[in-house]
Amino acid sequence: xxxxxxxxxxLFWATLSLPFIVYGxxxxxxxxxxxxxxxxxxxxxxxxxxxxxxxxxxxxxxSSSHPTGTGFSTMFYGVGxxxxxxxxxxxxxxxLLAHGGLTTLGANVFSMGIAGPLVAYAVFRVMRKAKVPTxxxxxxxxxxxxxxxxxxxxxxxxxxxxxxxxxxxxxxSVFAITQIPLxxxxxxxxxxxxxxxxxxxxxxxxxxxxxxxxAGVEP
Amino acid sequence: MFELDExxxxxxxxxxxxxxxxxxxxxxxxxxxxxxxxxxPVVVLIIGVVLLGYSIRFKFPKVIGIILLESLGLILxxxxxxxxxxxxxxxxxxxxxxxxxxxxxHGIFTASLVxxxxxxxxxxxxxxxxxxxxxxxxxxxxxxKVPKEFAELMTMVYRYSFMLFDEAGRxxxxxxxxxxxxxxxNTVRTYAQMxxxxxxxxxxxxxxxxxxxxxxxxQSNVCLFREPKGIGYAWVAASALSFLALYxxxxxxxxxxxxxx
Numbered sequence: 407x408x409x410x411x412x413x414x415x416x417l418f419w420a421t422l423s424l425p426f427i428v429y430g431x432x433x434x435x436x437x438x439x440x441x442x443x444x445x446x447x448x449x450x451x452x453x454x455x456x457x458x459x460x461x462x463x464x465x466x467x468x469s470s471s472h473p474t475g476t477g478f479s480t481m482f483y484g485v486g487x488x489x490x491x492x493x494x495x496x497x498x499x500x501x502l503l504a505h506g507g508l509t510t511l512g513a514n515v516f517s518m519g520i521a522g523p524l525v526a527y528a529v530f531r532v533m534r535k536a537k538v539p540t541x542x543x544x545x546x547x548x549x550x551x552x553x554x555x556x557x558x559x560x561x562x563x564x565x566x567x568x569x570x571x572x573x574x575x576x577x578x579s580v581f582a583i584t585q586i587p588l589x590x591x592x593x594x595x596x597x598x599x600x601x602x603x604x605x606x607x608x609x610x611x612x613x614x615x616x617x618x619x620x621a622g623v624e625p
Numbered sequence: 626m627f628e629l630d631e632x633x634x635x636x637x638x639x640x641x642x643x644x645x646x647x648x649x650x651x652x653x654x655x656x657x658x659x660x661x662x663x664x665x666p667v668v669v670l671i672i673g674v675v676l677l678g679y680s681i682r683f684k685f686p687k688v689i690g691i692i693l694l695e696s697l698g699l700i701l702x703x704x705x706x707x708x709x710x711x712x713x714x715x716x717x718x719x720x721x722x723x724x725x726x727x728x729x730x731h732g733i734f735t736a737s738l739v740x741x742x743x744x745x746x747x748x749x750x751x752x753x754x755x756x757x758x759x760x761x762x763x764x765x766x767x768x769x770k771v772p773k774e775f776a777e778l779m780t781m782v783y784r785y786s787f788m789l790f791d792e793a794g795r796x797x798x799x800x801x802x803x804x805x806x807x808x809x810x811n812t813v814r815t816y817a818q819m820x821x822x823x824x825x826x827x828x829x830x831x832x833x834x835x836x837x838x839x840x841x842x843x844q845s846n847v848c849l850f851r852e853p854k855g856i857g858y859a860w861v862a863a864s865a866l867s868f869l870a871l872y873x874x875x876x877x878x879x880x881x882x883x884x885x886x
Contacts, residue, residue: 407699408746409666410739413658435774445845446831446838449781450789454827456782457789458820494779498786501754501762502629504692507746509654563703567735568710576710580702591813598817599824607825 408507415566420512426520427493430486437487452491455479456498473592474555477548478599480523481530481614492519513562522555540615544600545593552589556581627787628688629754638680638756643765643853645860650753652864656871657745662878665871666741672867673748680756689751700743708736759783761853768855777845788830789823796822 411419437444455475475495479488496514499505506514526547533543560581564573604611633639638646657669681689713729757765760783763776796819800806805815877883 407696407703407743408654408750409657409742409744410703411658413655416658431772431775434778435772438774443832443835445778446781446835447828449778450785450827450831452778452782453785453789454824456786457793457823490775490778494782497762497779498759498783500750501757501759502627504629504696504747504751504754507654507750508651509658509746563706564710567707568732569712573710576706580706595813595817595820598814599820602817602821603824606821607828610828 407505408509411510411513411562411566413509415562416509416512418512419516419562423489423512423516423520426486426489427515430488430490433484433486434490448487448491451479451483452494455491456495459495459499473588473595474518474522474552476518476523476555477526477551477592477596480527480551481544481547485520485523485527488523489515489519517555517558517562521558522551522553525554526551540600540604541597543615545597548596549589549593552585552592556585556589627790628686629692629751630758632681632686632688632755633758633761636680636756637682638676638752639758639761640854641756642856642860643757643761644768644856645854645863646753646757647762647765648856648860649864649867650749652868653749653871654746656868656875657742660871660875662875662883663738663741664878664883665875666738666745668871668874669745670741670748673745673752676752677748677755680752689755692751693747696743696747700740700747703743704736704740707739708732711735760849764849764853773845785827785830789827792826793819793823 434448437448455478458473458475458478476488476492479491483491492515493511496506496511496518500507500511529550530543530547533546538546557578560574560577563577564570567573568576600611600615604615608617653669653672657666660666677689678685708728709726709732711729711732713731715727716730716733717728719726719728760780763780763783766776766779767773800815800819805818806812
């Protein structure tokens with residue numbers, strides 16, 4: 407939220423996020439140059455993430471929460487493009503919902519669009535290599551994306567206020583009430599989502615989750 | 626979701642230069658962040674509330690109230706944690722059976738400063754949001770020499786969001802009619818089905834739109850029916866003067882030891 411971080415921290419997190427955003431932007435530019443048809447697909451993916459972030463999910467604490475959609479984006483597009491899409495979604499949240507903010511944009515992009523997706527993408531690649539079942543891979547990737555996002559947000563606040571260890575524990579405890587149930591619910595949601603998508607449009611999912619060929623069966 | 630955008634199109638400040646508004650808003654936000662005294666964020670809050678009121682013609686709709694209440698809730702929770710974790714001399718403590726929460730003098734000052742800064746930020750952001758539609762913001766980014774592709778992607782995401790929201794609304798209604806939101810697990814399953822439906826339709830729509838746009842010789846331009854104004858000298862002067870005035874106010878308050886955070 408606007409006003410929560412001092413200007414030094416705002417500048418620090420924005421500077422840290424910039425290389426990832428620039429890399430993501432060049433990835434998008436390359437995709438658009440190689441196949442201009444992908445422009446609309448990317449834009450619709452961004453809109454899809456934005457619409458997802460407005461869906462209210464039931465939370466264990468009795469309140470409702472919103473999915474971030476970055477887990478989905480990480481699996482389908484990687485970290486760089488997720489960072490750029492996060493910038494757009496966070497700008498929309500600031501301008502259409504007055505959530506987040508402009509001075510804290512760098513910090514928010516770093517936690518939601520870079521740190522979470524970066525760790526989750528690494529784990530996702532390892533799980534794909536280790537041939538872990540699709541449902542487990544999706545669940546862990548999505549939960550991890552949300553979980554790391556909330557840990558990094560706590561770290562950002564703990565660095566800005568009080569003694570680091572004490573503050574970190576306090577901020578983690580406050581966020582845990584809503585964020586851990588949200589991460590689990592979003593994990594379940596995307597596991598069911600990928601399962602339905604595999605059945606409805608296998609051509610979309612085979613790029614990320616290639617099907618095992620069964621010997622002796624005609625394709 | 627798009628209530629603020631609707632307000633922006635009917636705002637009293639829609640004809641003001643988006644670039645000018647952006648520079649002015651950023652000046653206020655940065656001045657508020659740089660200040661050590663509570664006085665500066667209070668002044669920024671007053672400016673923000675007056676500008677917001679003027680922007681929405683002093684008719685405060687329900688959505689503004691909801692946003693303010695939500696923000697207040699988040700700001701209060703954050704401020705309580707900040708007051709509890711900041712080191713200093715304990716002035717107040719609460720015993721919560723398992724642990725004790727101590728509020729320090731420095732913590733309370735810091736939390737007050739953060740609360741007023743956040744409120745000032747919300748009011749100023751609401752002014753900008755209720756007076757600047759997204760396509761105007763994208764046009765402003767192009768004028769600021771942000772790569773055209775980014776502004777174009779942003780505009781396309783904004784336009785497609787309406788389409789997807791429309792689709793999501795229809796699916797939500799249909800699912801409700803079929804008792805799709807009965808029970809927590811059933812709700813999650815229904816949302817997953819809705820998401821797949823939305824995703825598949827969005828891919829199909831993207832394919833159709835792409836053909837349509839190619840037929841109309843789409844050249845990646847962000848076109849607007851009414852071009853917004855560029856930044857004038859008046860905006861630059863207003864921003865520079867307000868920054869100087871707030872900076873001086875902060876210095877005066879610090880020297881006088883007034884309302885220090």
